[in-house]
Amino acid sequence: METVLSINNLTKHFGRIKAVNNMTLEVKRGMVFGMLGPNGSGKTTTLGMLMGVVNKTSGSFSWFGELPKDEIRKKIGAVLEHPIFYPYLTGQQNLELNAMIKESTPANIPKVLEIVELSDRKDDKYKTYSLGMKQRLAIASALLNDPIVLILDEPTNGLDPMGIAEIRKLIKKIAEDGKTIILASHLLDEVQKVCSHFAVLKKGNMVYTGPVEDVGKGGLVIEVGPIDNQLHSALKNFHGIVSMKDENNHFLVTLQEGIKSQDLNKYLFEQGIAASHLIARKKTLEQQFLEILSEAPTS
Amino acid sequence: MLGVLVVISITNEYSYRTLRQNVIDGVSRLDFLISKITTNLGLSIVSALFIFVIGLVTGLIYTPELDWKYVFQSMPFVPAYGLQIFTYLSFALMLGVIIQRSGLTILLLLFASTIELIIKLNLPDSLEVIKPYFPMDAIDNLVPNPFLKYVFQEIQDYVSLASVAIALVWMFLFNFFSYRRLKAADI
Structure with missing residues (x-):
């Protein structure tokens, strides 16, 4: 070009x-x-x-x-x-x-x-x-x-x-x-x-x-709730997880690339947990932008 | 009066930022300055012609004897007047380009002669010789004020080449400084 x-x-x-x-x-x-x-x-x-x-x-x-x-x-x-x-x-x-x-x-x-x-x-x-x-x-x-x-x-x-x-x-x-x-x-x-x-x-x-x-490439971010110990330990043992943190009334889970929300849902179901709240967050340019800005070294 | 007009025409380009937009649209800074200088030149020529016509008419009215040889007798004063105006307008343009604020520029333009006088009065005697080379003086000397004619019954009735040369140098310098300043500025 x-x-x-x-x-x-x-x-x-x-x-x-x-x-x-x-x-x-x-x-x-x-x-x-x-x-x-x-x-x-x-x-x-x-x-x-x-x-x-x-x-x-x-x-x-x-x-x-x-x-x-x-x-x-x-x-x-x-x-x-x-x-x-x-x-x-x-x-x-x-x-x-x-x-x-x-x-x-x-x-x-x-x-x-x-x-x-x-x-x-x-x-x-x-x-x-x-x-x-x-x-x-x-x-x-x-x-x-x-x-x-x-x-x-x-x-x-x-x-x-x-x-x-x-x-x-x-x-x-x-x-x-x-x-x-x-x-x-x-x-x-x-x-x-x-x-x-x-x-x-x-x-x-x-x-x-x-x-x-x-934008939006990289791992999926999923909200899972409600917070309880059983869910917490189950999520911890999930193979496709990158990181997890508490946010308001749910866990914020970042998945590895290629792993979809269905996989997580299926896994939880197999563990005998039915999550009442499960939402895949779409990564917007805004989030990406804020991420880039906070990662960038301040000179 | 014309000086104030020129100052407003240049400082408005700054305060409305139209100079900036014009450059963005593809006018070069030199083009822009040339357009302003051309306007100055036009104004000077019109003023000189105006003076010429007034001279003709008043001459026609008051002459004791009508003869072509008297009509063009002091002709060099007309272009000298034109040069005087043009040098002054170049000075006004330069002030406008440097200061960019209309009020301050007009004040400075009006008091330029006074400021120059103050500097000259405070000049040490050893530098006495450079006095006629000051810009305002140089402009005034082109066509000396004929007021003294009535006091001393005598006046310089020719245009001195030296004063033309000095004015030309200043005219060139004023426009050159405008260009330098405009070239280097972020607008």
């Missing part, structure tokens, strides 16, 4: 704060790449460096195999942090201006306005827009030049649930067109739903990177 973006030991210091530390990353064509991390973990700084607004301290990166040039950014659609437009111009005028900068045809404007459903407000001044509309206008502007890569930083920030669902649908649709999307977010649910790959940042360090499908 063709490499769209490759980052090599990219570093940014603000004074003595290491905002981004030795990041190395590769994004291939067609990926929907999620960048996760708590607030202040360096997501926006990284994207800022990629888009030429933040000067890097050291390291390098390349778009489409070429060293960064101003021209290249015209092929990328990006929304960093909150949407930025000239407040005293209308949505339409702002988009016309952006089309001029990106050297794309103004004929795309009605199309992108239609996509983000802003057509009926296009002649109102930008400063009269609600936050959600500003957010949608920003996405419209990013789509203007039919970009190969789309960079979105917290695209659903401040939107209502309907707006979030719409944007999610929009991202999926754009991804199906074969576009590469880089999505920074701390909404894990969002990343799990739309991304194909993800990376986790912590205090400027990249602590994990891999495909989203891998």
Whole structure:
């Protein structure tokens, strides 16, 4: 697969704060790449460096195999942090201006306005827009030049649930067109739903990177209850068990890979125990994320 | 007045963060600065033309004798005035790029001459010679204030090449510093 973006030991210091530390990353064509991390973990700084607004301290990166040039950014659609437009111009005028900068045809404007459903407000001044509309206008502007890569930083920030669902649908649709999307977010649910790959940042360090499908691999976690001694000793003797701990009114049992909840149930039944409570917990990206963050060394 | 306009036009780009978005969209920092400098140049040319037309009209009204040779007599003052405005606007642009806050920049711009005067008054005698090279002075010297004409009945009625050279150097430096600053900044 063709490499769209490759980052090599990219570093940014603000004074003595290491905002981004030795990041190395590769994004291939067609990926929907999620960048996760708590607030202040360096997501926006990284994207800022990629888009030429933040000067890097050291390291390098390349778009489409070429060293960064101003021209290249015209092929990328990006929304960093909150949407930025000239407040005293209308949505339409702002988009016309952006089309001029990106050297794309103004004929795309009605199309992108239609996509983000802003057509009926296009002649109102930008400063009269609600936050959600500003957010949608920003996405419209990013789509203007039919970009190969789309960079979105917290695209659903401040939107209502309907707006979030719409944007999610929009991202999926754009991804199906074969576009590469880089999505920074701390909404894990969002990343799990739309991304194909993800990376986790912590205090400027990249602590994990891999495909989203891998989430949930590893042993199954099962709640078994109620707590009593008989169950406790039976579980202890089960061959497929990795660890066990008490939680509220049940045991939390982690099983070896390949062992299913039925196996455990069957075993308990053979031991003459009928568990009243037996639930397999699905491992979500959120749990994985928290695990990764707590495992990562704090530097 | 024009200086304030330029300051607002540049500091607004910072406070609304549109400069940031424009760079993200693919404008290079140099392109951005060139667009601002071109605007300055346009404003200067318009001002110079304006002065030229006013000169023509007032000349036409008050002249005792109408002759083409008088019409273009002090012509070099018009481009010199244009250069004066452009250098001043370059200075305003540089302040805006460095300070990025409109209020503070406008204050500093208005008091620049005063600040320069204070520095000059406190200068040791040995450095007396560099006085005409101070930026505000250099700009003013291009077209000296004709007020003295009425006091001493005499005035410098030509544009001195030395003052043009000094102003050109400052003009270049102002725009160069703007570029350096913009290039290095995280926006």
